[in-house]
Amino acid sequence: MIRNTVLCALGLGLVLVAGCALPLKPLGPQSTALPDASTTSLYQMAQKRLGDDGRSGFRALPVASFAFATRTTLARRAERTLDVQYYEFHDDDTGRAMMRALADAGARGVRVRILIDDLHSTGEDRILGDLDRLPNVEVRLFNPFAGARGNTALRLLGAAFDLERINRRMHNKLFIADNSMALAGGRNLANEYFMQDKSNNFVDLDMFVAGPAVRLLSQAFDRYWNSDRSYPIGSVADLPKSAALAQADFDALTANAKGPALQDLPAEFAEYGTLPGELQRGELGPLELAPVEVVADDPDKPLHIDDARMQTVTRTVLGYLSRANKEVDIVSPYFVPGENGVAMMTDAMAHNGTIRVFTNSLASTDAPVAEYGYMRYRKQMLEAHVELYEMSPALTRDRERLGPFARSFGSLHAKAVSIDRRYLFIGSMNLDARSSLENTEVGLIIDSPALTEKVVGLLDLGSFYRLELTANGDIQWIASDAQGEHVYDTDPETTWWQRVNPIFTGLLVPEDQL
Secondary structure: OHHHHHHHHHHHOOOOOOOOOOOOOOOOOOOOOOOOOOOOHHHHHHHOOOOOOOOEEEEEEOOHHHHHHHHHHHHHHOOOEEEEEEOOEOOOHHHHHHHHHHHHHHHOOOEEEEEEEOOOOOOOHHHHHHHHHOOOEEEEEEOOOOOOOOOHHHHHHHOOOOHHHHOOOEOOOEEEEOOOEEEEEOOOEOHHHHOOOOOEEEEOOEEEEEOHHHHHHHHHHHHHHOOOOEEEHHHOOOOOOOHHHHHHHHHHHHOOOOOOOOOOOOHHHHHHHOHHHHHHHOOOOOOEEEOEEEEEOOOOHHHOOOOOOOOOHHHHHHHHHHOOOOEEEEEOOOOOOHHHHHHHHHHHHHOOOEEEEEEEOOOOOOOHHHHHHHHOOHHHHHHOOOEEEEEOHHHHHHHOOOOOOOOOEEEEOOOEEEEOOOEEEEEOOOOOHHHHHHOEOEEEEEEOHHHHHHHHHOOOHHHEEEEEEOOOOOEEEEEEEOOEEEEEOOOOOOOHHHHHHHHHHHHHOOHHHO
């Protein structure tokens, strides 16, 4: 994740090397979302389930394989446009299968715009360059590195004198078809986000969206696509000399790419597996209809973050949290509240509220340096009677309620906030300083008690450790299974090095970078 990468960058920045400079920004053609989608089949399909009162329709997608199939089905059903924006879009089986679906759409005449943050694209210039040369497909990179495209260490060395710019990343995740249907949430496009990785897979969540909110998400996408920070890939990477060579190479690279196979679902999850089939048949099932606020950071947010008047995703969500009357549920894989956040929670608890935080344990996190930013506040939050739950890789794997992990390592990646069981935030934002200050984010704040209740109901308490304070003020971790409760007095499922490592590395990185 970016925290570990930034840590490396800060260290490498001490090395005196000449930084590479980006080329003068070549203006790619300005373009915008499909202005009138009313003639497309996706729009007409959605309208049959939407009223005329301005509400949008929603469906939660917690199951990875069906979330992937929804994307590929939308790509196949799109008739005019596909707009795809991701922090990570990997050159692996999942990424290649998605690229293949997007390329096939372009071959049918669909305009495909793909915007990828450049931090994790090391070594991907070949396949992304091929994709960019295919009919009706354009690839842009957000805030790109200037050189050493194939080596992460050399990239960072080359950017040693440009770390302030490189540290600002586009963390957004959007998939929009015909400006009529969209997916927003936490998943990137890579194996580990769709239960395809052999060692580490993420528990994540997407939200399917139809109706007026889609048009607002498209407007947000357009701001990034046309931003001065978005570079046509050909301006920073070598492209194939001809479209024919690109097509042949892309076909060879993606010939055997396969996305995740649809899994069998238990009866309690059956409703979350029907959407791809509905889209394929052209008959959309019932949606949760609700008012929604679409929240999206400005592409230049990090440059103006000191302006208190700037409305950001984090500030908007914190505004909703400050107005909570009864209870708040926070799901954030990287949770660094800081002193202000702890004070805010302490004040809320003093007014007889309930706050539950679901985050990664030291055993499940993929970013130990960020975990330190959370660990240092655990005791204060527990003293304020905030309820803390940390994901257990072993329990998650054994229970299989959150996904088919096989023997892989399970980690939390979903981002969601429930306020008074009425308002639901779903998006790309973590509750940490990076999302607040350095990353750009996008999300939805949905006013729907029914949908909020469903999403909160997805939280499997049996996959988490519950943290409590002993009479002596020490933290203990409690897990429950069929045999009863199991109590641990140190971070469970960890080695001594895992427990010490975050402290050393965390001390090297300022909290506003965690």
